[in-house]
Every structure is written in structure tokens, then in C-alpha cells.
Amino acid sequence: MSVSPTWYLVLAAVLFTVGAVGLLVRRNVLVMFMCIELMLNAANLTFVTYSRALNDVGGQSAVFFVLVVAAAEVVVGLGIIVSLFRRKFGATADDAHILKG
Amino acid sequence: MLAVATLPDAITFAIAAVIAVVGALGVVLSRNPVHAALMLVMTLFGVAVLFVEENAQFLAAVQVIVYTGAIIVLFLFVIMLIGVDREERVFADGFNARRVLTFFLGLAMLAEVLLLGHQRWVTGAHSVTGTLHGAAANVSDLGHAIFTTYLLPFEVTSALLVVAVIGAVVLARRHAIGGETAERPALAAGEPGSGAGTDDASPLFEGAPSGSGVDQ
Numbered sequence: 001m002s003v004s005p006t007w008y009l010v011l012a013a014v015l016f017t018v019g020a021v022g023l024l025v026r027r028n029v030l031v032m033f034m035c036i037e038l039m040l041n042a043a044n045l046t047f048v049t050y051s052r053a054l055n056d057v058g059g060q061s062a063v064f065f066v067l068v069v070a071a072a073e074v075v076v077g078l079g080i081i082v083s084l085f086r087r088k089f090g091a092t093a094d095d096a097h098i099l100k101g
Numbered sequence: 102m103l104a105v106a107t108l109p110d111a112i113t114f115a116i117a118a119v120i121a122v123v124g125a126l127g128v129v130l131s132r133n134p135v136h137a138a139l140m141l142v143m144t145l146f147g148v149a150v151l152f153v154e155e156n157a158q159f160l161a162a163v164q165v166i167v168y169t170g171a172i173i174v175l176f177l178f179v180i181m182l183i184g185v186d187r188e189e190r191v192f193a194d195g196f197n198a199r200r201v202l203t204f205f206l207g208l209a210m211l212a213e214v215l216l217l218g219h220q221r222w223v224t225g226a227h228s229v230t231g232t233l234h235g236a237a238a239n240v241s242d243l244g245h246a247i248f249t250t251y252l253l254p255f256e257v258t259s260a261l262l263v264v265a266v267i268g269a270v271v272l273a274r275r276h277a278i279g280g281e282t283a284e285r286p287a288l289a290a291g292e293p294g295s296g297a298g299t300d301d302a303s304p305l306f307e308g309a310p311s312g313s314g315v316d317q
Contacts, residue, residue: 002110002154006218011118011151013214015125015144021207022129025200030134030180034141037172038125041148044160052155056228057246060239063160064247067167068258072265074172078179079272085183 008049016042027092029081033074040070113154121147138176142169158239 019038026032044063051059120143127140145168152161231250233242247255 002107003114007114007118008151008155009218010215011121013211013218014122015148016214017207017211018122018125018129020210021203022125024203024206025129028134030176031128031137034128034137034176037141037168038128038144041145041168044164045148045151048152048155048157048160051157051233054227055232057231057233057242058228058250060157060160060233060243061246061251063157064163064243065251065254065258067160067163068262071167071172072261074175075265075269076272078175079269082179082183083272 005049005053008045012042012045012049015039015045027094029084029093032093033077033081037070037074040066110154113150117147117150117154119147120144121151134180135177138173138180141176142173145169145173156233156236156239158236159243 016039019035019042022035022038023032026035044066047059047063047066049059051057051063124140124142124144124147127143128137131137131140145164149161149164152158152164231242231246233239
């Protein structure tokens with residue numbers, strides 16, 4: 001018998017909260033991006049946990065799609081960051097607050 | 102609860118959970134973005150172990166291959182490409198009111214998530230249409246579900262990937278569509294701080310030539 005789903009859900013909640021707080025605290029856009037990945041992983045853990053608890057393949061399918069969307073999001077997000085750095089200069093989110101090129 | 106679980110399962114869960122949480126804290130607290138990326142790898146490995154523990158072998162493999170093999174490498178490429186691998190003082194302005202507010206917001210958020218998780222939103226009824234058949238059949242279960250039930254989302258996903266690739270190419274182009282070069286327009290405008298790349302960033306970064314502030 002493996003560990004109860006409750007523990008997995010608590011762990012996912014903790015990971016999600018750490019990611020959310022990191023998103024609020026950090027200013028480096030890349031680290032903020034990593035915090036988003038952290039939150040996505042916490043959600044994935046919840047999906048897989050419910051998939052096991054309810055014996056349903058739907059949760060794992062959802063995680064599959066989340067992985068694909070995360071990959072696409074990272075590609076576009078990093079492209080935006082690189083082009084932002086190419087014309088602006090700062091590494092922090094505050095440097096892009098005008099949102100002009 | 103943990104008492105019901107067998108000892109190897111409980112130990113595996115505990116170790117992987119500690120690794121994941123320490124990695125997550127490392128992402129948030131490490132001063133160097135490269136270290137943050139490596140800490141993220143640690144978290145992803147911990148979560149992958151938990152996926153194996155929950156009989157999601159395929160997703161564990163995909164987690165390691167796609168996340169740590171592709172996404173983190175992409176992160177590291179970008180970090181080194183744009184040269185922000187300098188250290189950031191995470192708490193440079195000290196614990197001002199905003200930081201304290203953020204901390205309490207995080208605590209409130211954790212409480213809310215735990216509270217919501219405590220509610221029973223699901224009926225607890227087991228699936229009848231898409232059941233899982235254990236560890237050995239994980240790949241076939243998932244493949245069967247994706248290529249029958251979720252076929253349309255799967256195809257839409259491929260369209261999404263194409264759009265993402267095209268978007269990345271468009272974003273990475275150096276020249277604007279109209280033939281006008283988009284390369285550093287701020288230089289021509291003569292704005293302050295438009296000079297040498299990232300070197301004149303805010304004094305939040307150590308090693309910046311503006312050099313105000315003391316080392317931590």
C-alpha cells in the first residue's frame with residue numbers, strides 16, 4: 001500500500017505556494033519563469049495523485065497536455081525575454097514596466 | 102496516512118518530498134539564476150520519483166526527458182546568452198512592508214489551498230471508462246486514452262506547438278518587417294541607460310559598474 005493521496009496533495013500545495021511566493025518575491029524574469037514551472041509541477045502532481053486515487057487515466061492525460069503546453073509556453077516566453085533583453089537592458093521585471101520596445 | 106503505507110513507500114515518498122521542497126526553496130532563494138535552474142532540476146527529479154511512486158512511469162520519463170532535458174537546458178542557454186548569470190541580492194531592500202505582505206499572502210494562500218484540498222470536491226467514485234491497469238500497462242493505458250478519448254486535444258496540441266515555434270522564430274528575428282532594423286533603437290534615441298547591454302542594470306545586481314550598495 002503506498003502513501004495516502006493526502007500527503008501528495010499537501011506536498012503539491014506546498015510546492016505551489018513556494019512557486020507563487022517566489023513569483024511575487026523575485027525580480028529576475030528568468031527566475032520568475034522558473035517559479036511558474038514550479039507551480040505547473042505542483043498542479044501536475046495533483047493531477048497524477050487524483051489519477052491514482054480514482055484509478056482514472058484522465059489525470060495522467062491532463063498532465064501530458066500540461067507538459068506540452070508548458071514546453072510551448074517556455075519557448076515563447078524565453079523568446080520574449082531574449083528580444084526584451086536585446087532592446088532593453090535590465091534583468092528585472094521592473095525594467096520592463098513601460099512595456100515599450 | 103503514513104502508518105498504512107509500507108515502509109519502503111513511505112521512505113521513498115519522504116525523501117522525494119524533501120528533495121522537491123528543498124529544490125523549490127532553492128529556486129526562490131538562490132541568488133544566482135544558474136543555481137536556481139539547477140535547483141529546479143532537483144525539484145523536477147523529486148516530482149519524477151513521486152510519479153514513479155504513483156504508477157505514472159511514462160510521465161516520470163517524460164518529466165525527466167522534456168523538463169530537465171529540454172526546458173532547463175533552454176533556460177540555461179538563455180541565461181548564458183543574455184548574460185544575467187550574475188548574482189542578484191534577493192533581499193536587497195531588506196524586509197520591507199511589501200516583502201512581509203508577500204510572506205503573509207503566501208501563508209494565506211497555503212492555508213486556502215490546504216483548506217480547499219480538505220473539502221471533498223470529488224465523489225471518490227472510481228472511473229469506469231478509463232481505468233488504469235497497473236504499472237506495466239501504464240504506457241498502453243495512456244496511449245489508448247490520448248489517441249481515442251483525447252484525440253482532438255492531441256491534434257490541437259500539435260497546432261499549438263507549430264504556433265509556438267513560429268512565434269519564437271518571429272520573436273527572434275533581428276530585423277523588423279518593414280526593412281527597418283530593430284536593433285537597439287534606444288541607442289539612436291540616446292536614452293540614458295541604453296548603452297552596453299546588461300551592464301548598466303540596476304544596482305540590484307552585483308558586479309554592475311554602478312556599484313552602489315555593499316556586499317551582503
